[in-house]
Amino acid sequence: MEGLDLKQMSSMVKVISEEKGLPEEVVLNIIETAIAAAWRKEEGDKDMNVRAVLNLDNGEAEVYVAKEVIEDGLAYNPATEIPADLAGGKEIGEIVEESHKVTTFGRVASMTAKQVIVQRLREAEHDAILTAYEDKVNTLINGTISRVEPRLVRVDLGKATGLMLKQDQIEGEYYKVGSRIKVLIKAIERNERGADLLVSRGSSEFIKQLFVQEVPEIENGTVEIHAIAREPGRRTKIAVSSSVPGVDPVGTFVGGRGVRVQAVMNEIGDREKIDIVNWSDNMSEYIREALSPAEIIKVELEDKRAKVYVSEDQQSVAIGRQGQNVRLASKLTGIELDIELAEAPKKKKRGNAEDSLLSALEDSSEE
Structure with a gap:
């Protein structure tokens, strides 16, 4: 294969897997996808449904083109359909796969394969990192503001970048590139383009987790947060209760001389008032x-x-x-x-x- 050594790629599957922290089958699937794309570019048609199989033992590859069996005598698309009399006894509506041995590719097809490999590896690595954050949803994490855009703020979290949308920001809060910031891992949102790690400072859950950090009695079940209503940057109401007779839940959240509630207000800004009431x-x-x-x-x-x-x-x-x-x-x-x-x-x-x-x-x- 000109410009793309299949045997070398076969031997590199394990190395790439360890380097990127990806399963070997994921890396192999990416390489096979790239081979299929290159073959379709040079030998086939853009409408073809092509899959490739790479033999890791000998570095040889074959591609398989899937075609649907249709009635004889009808006009058909040779890229995706095949008449019944050429389908080797397959029934109408079934799928036939034609195999082709991969030999050599030209420069353009080789470039296509390399581009697919680089892009898919980047996407797989990104997805793997985001998957690691799934266990951290609804937890607080520190990051650094890397970019401020009109509708969102990008936060560098180390291995990943969090997106803080307009509705998840605190009204009136100023975001400066390079500033350290505490955010809530809100969700991992998957779409056609991949996946986004969404973070928040404007959610009710952000307030809850700040109090969880400041009020240890929440962890041992002495006090509980029942509900939070919030208008970020303006005002928050929290309903709390105690499971232990004689323990004042409101006082527990406020803390001696207001130290606990003040710690939360220091994080969200003094402009936002907090009302703590009995549930x-x-x-x-x-x-x-x-x-x-x-x-x-x-x-x-x-x-x-x-x-x-x-x-x-x-x-x-x-x-x-x-x-x-x-x-x-x-x-x-x-x-x-x-x-x-x-x-x-x-x-x-x-x-x-x-x-x-x-x-x-x-x-x-x-x-």
Whole structure:
């Protein structure tokens, strides 16, 4: 094979496998794919369904062209179809494979093979690295910002590059190339072009994992995070509870002198406020907690909707700036909340002193 030594490639399968950290069968499949592509380029047709088999013992290769058996006498595409009378007894609709021994390729076909090998090895290596990160999904990792683009930030994680999309960034946060940054491994998203490692700082899970680092009582089950509602860069509400009598869950998360919650705020920025509230299995009570710091008079719950009654001076507190407080409380509880004004109690009408005196005289005269 001109420009591409098959015997040398056969002997290199194990070496490439160890060097790239890929299984030998993956490397062999890549080389066979390259041989098939080169043969199709030089000897065949772009529509052909071609596979190649490389014998690692002697370095020889054969290609097989798959064709569908069709009725005799019909017009057909010789690249993908074959008439029944030429199919060696195969039934109509079955697949016949024609074999061709690989001998030599020209310069263009050899270049095609080399390009396929380089590209496929790069893709396989990339996929192998990303697969190693699958066990790290929903964990925190430190990286370095390598590039800032209008719609995403690229983060160098060492062996791989994480993509932080616009929706996973913290609003108002400034990203500078070369800066160290902590991110959450959010997901590995596979598509037609390959796979992307998605990271996040704007997700609720990012907040949760920051607290897991700061509050050891989460690991031993003393306290638990039940729900998080977040608008990154603005405000976060967290519902927590304790499984141990006498342990204050809110105080545990806040920490002595606020040291624990402050450590989280130092990571996400002081612009984002954090409300930590008590979770309750009593939904009415949970809604009251979720709407704090507002003082609630009454909650009327019906399925997934609730009317929450507040006094006039508490209405703006319950709703929050641009509806933020009630919006986050709804997300936290999973209940659609409507803030209503409670009716003010009717005051008794006061009589004047003269009326009282006349009333007393009338009562005494009757006696």
